[in-house]
Amino acid sequence: MAYSREYPTILLGIVLLFWFVKPTLAFGAGNIAGISSIEGQNWRHGDIEDALLKVMMARAVGGKRFDKLMVSRVYFGNWLRDYSQAIDVGTVKSVSAEAIRLLLCVLGFITFGYGSKEFEVTADRLGCYRPEDHIDNPKDYAENEDARQYHRALRGPVNEEVELAIDPETGMKNYIANENIGIMTSAAHCRKLFTDAINLGRRYGQSGNKDELYECLRLIGTGLHCLEDYFAHSNYVELALIEMGERDVFPHVGRNTKISLEGANDEVYPIVTGTFGGVDFLHSVTGEVSDKLIQSEIQDLENTLQQSQNNDLSVLRELLDKIPDGLIGGDKKNKVNEIQDNANAAQMEQTSISPKETEEFTRQVQDIFRQIMPAIEYHDDLLKTISEAVSRIPILPKIIEQLEEQLSVFVFQVIAPFVVPVIEQIKNELATGASEIIESSKNEQHVVFENDDASDPTHSMLAKDHFTNILNEVAGRAASKVVSWSVPQLMEAIDDDSVDINRTLNKIIYGVLHHPAQRSMGPDGASEGREIIFGIVEEWWGQMSSRQQDEYRQKLSREGVENGQNHKEGQQDCGHGCGGKLKIKKNYANTAPETMEDRIAAAAADHICGG
Incomplete structure (x- = not known):
């Protein structure tokens, strides 16, 4: 349709x-x-x-x-x-x-x-x-x-x-x-x-x-x-x-x-x-x-990205340092820095192009894809790698919940400076x-x-x-x-x-x-x-x-x-995911009732993450 x-x-x-x-x-x-x-x-x-x-x-x-x-x-x-x-x-x-x-x-x-x-x-x-x-x-x-x-x-x-x-x-x-x-x-x-x-x-x-x-x-x-x-x-x-x-x-x-x-x-x-x-x-x-x-999804999306731009990534860096190198490879902290540095440098070179200049705007958007995808790929690869070890190491489910949240913060911080201006430009075209x-x-x-x-x-x-x-x-x-x-x-x-x-x-x-x-x-x-x-x-x-x-x-x-009687009175359909504000999908959140083993694993994870 x-x-x-x-x-x-x-x-x-x-x-x-x-x-x-x-x-x-x-x-x-x-x-x-x-x-x-x-x-x-x-x-x-x-x-x-x-x-x-x-x-x-x-x-x-x-x-x-x-x-x-x-x-x-x-x-x-x-x-x-x-x-x-x-x-x-x-x-x-x-x-x-x-x-x-x-x-x-x-x-x-x-x-x-x-x-x-x-x-x-x-x-x-x-x-x-x-x-x-x-x-x-x-x-x-x-x-x-x-x-x-x-x-x-x-x-x-x-x-x-x-x-x-x-x-x-x-x-x-x-x-x-x-x-x-x-x-x-x-x-x-x-x-x-x-x-x-x-x-x-x-x-x-x-x-x-x-x-x-x-x-x-x-x-x-x-x-x-x-x-x-x-x-x-x-x-x-x-x-x-x-x-x-x-x-x-x-x-x-x-x-x-x-x-x-x-x-x-x-x-x-x-x-x-x-x-x-x-x-x-x-x-x-x-x-x-x-x-x-x-309120719209696009406004929700814009708000989410804008709020993420000043988030502190120190928690992510500390968390990555606590995870054994043998599990996901070394130099994880430097990879975060490298992606962010590259994105910052690219951001400095960004110019404003009107959506009406279709060919130039398309090229700019393709450049934006090249800047934001490394952060998304890093997020996905790291989570998939560590999730494969969850069944072997009991404390990992609790760590991965925290890691997933912090990696999302990182992704939003990298992509926001590129995507928010595009949203603004498109909104300015709307009548x-x-x-x-x-x-x-x-x-x-x-x-x-x-x-x-x-x-x-x-x-x-x-x-x-x-x-x-x-x-x-x-x-x-x-x-x-x-x-x-x-x-x-x-x-x-x-x-x-x-x-x-x-x-x-x-x-x-x-x-x-x-x-x-x-x-x-x-x-x-x-x-x-x-x-x-x-x-x-x-x-x-x-x-x-x-x-x-x-x-x-x-x-x-x-x-x-x-006469429209085949529609229920007093009801409204709702937004994406049926619940108002956009929320990022959490693939590793544990929604099952907590067991004693979970509490022990959580304490161990908190100890690792907290130093």
């Missing part, structure tokens, strides 16, 4: 992605806090990916359950698809894509606690907005201009007659899953991603090359993002409820769009996803169209414009209510991305089940070279992308997934009391949806 309209206020993508506190793209990046009362009721992509913690990895990868770091490697691919939407027509017309990538690089470091190697936000990994990543309806993308003139990786003009037509065999729009007519589809996109992932996993089993493994996991996360989005972005849940006999549920298409479909007992409404206008992008990013937008966007596309929002032949609803009317939508919970449950159902099949294909990759992917992709009227059908065993997913909706509905079902019937009716 993306903003692709031409409005006077350029940079809306980066404004809305960072400046507002609610970047809930797709299901939304991040996780719900484990102690939150809404965990399990409201869903983000990070929560859905947590289903992997109960899944066994391929034998080639160790045959154990996914641990948190392995899940992070998968989720990194998923997360990138959310934030790649910042690279779109509305932003790259006026701001270097490299400047956007720089901010995402820092945001990724905060999100994952790592920012180099497999967690580096490279230009290739980030890519740009592509509708197939999110099963978005491409109608009127880029105002029907060729977006490739602004960025070569953006998609070209839409062939509406072909791409937006309903596939009579599946009951879905062609751009979703029709792989037989020579167009880009989300199904073909997932097939390529998962095929590449399986082949990389198989190669890793032979070579032991960790780079192949990590790329395999990232690609799996990228493909899962797309499959997870099916339930948030389509009218699948509504049509499943209609299949269950709830005839008054609004299908988000016009009255005259019913089709005859194999497997259906009667004519059915087609499966569709939402189109994007200005209001839709605002809705996608901020969670609601509101002028009461609170007001949100109200203009809202006014310019308000008329599109009610097309399926006013045109009985319409089958292209807007995203903000249809999507269940946000916590306020009463179908967010069931869409999240279905997406989580997709992860726990599909990933074991991918792991099996990695382990067994005799497994036919295409047949496996037919089962997975078409087990997810389907019309609920065809739940007992599907190629290569896809009906298994279809029945499981339909069962999730049945279970969710069946768990309600009769009174709640009546309430939901009203809220999901044509009148209820048109």
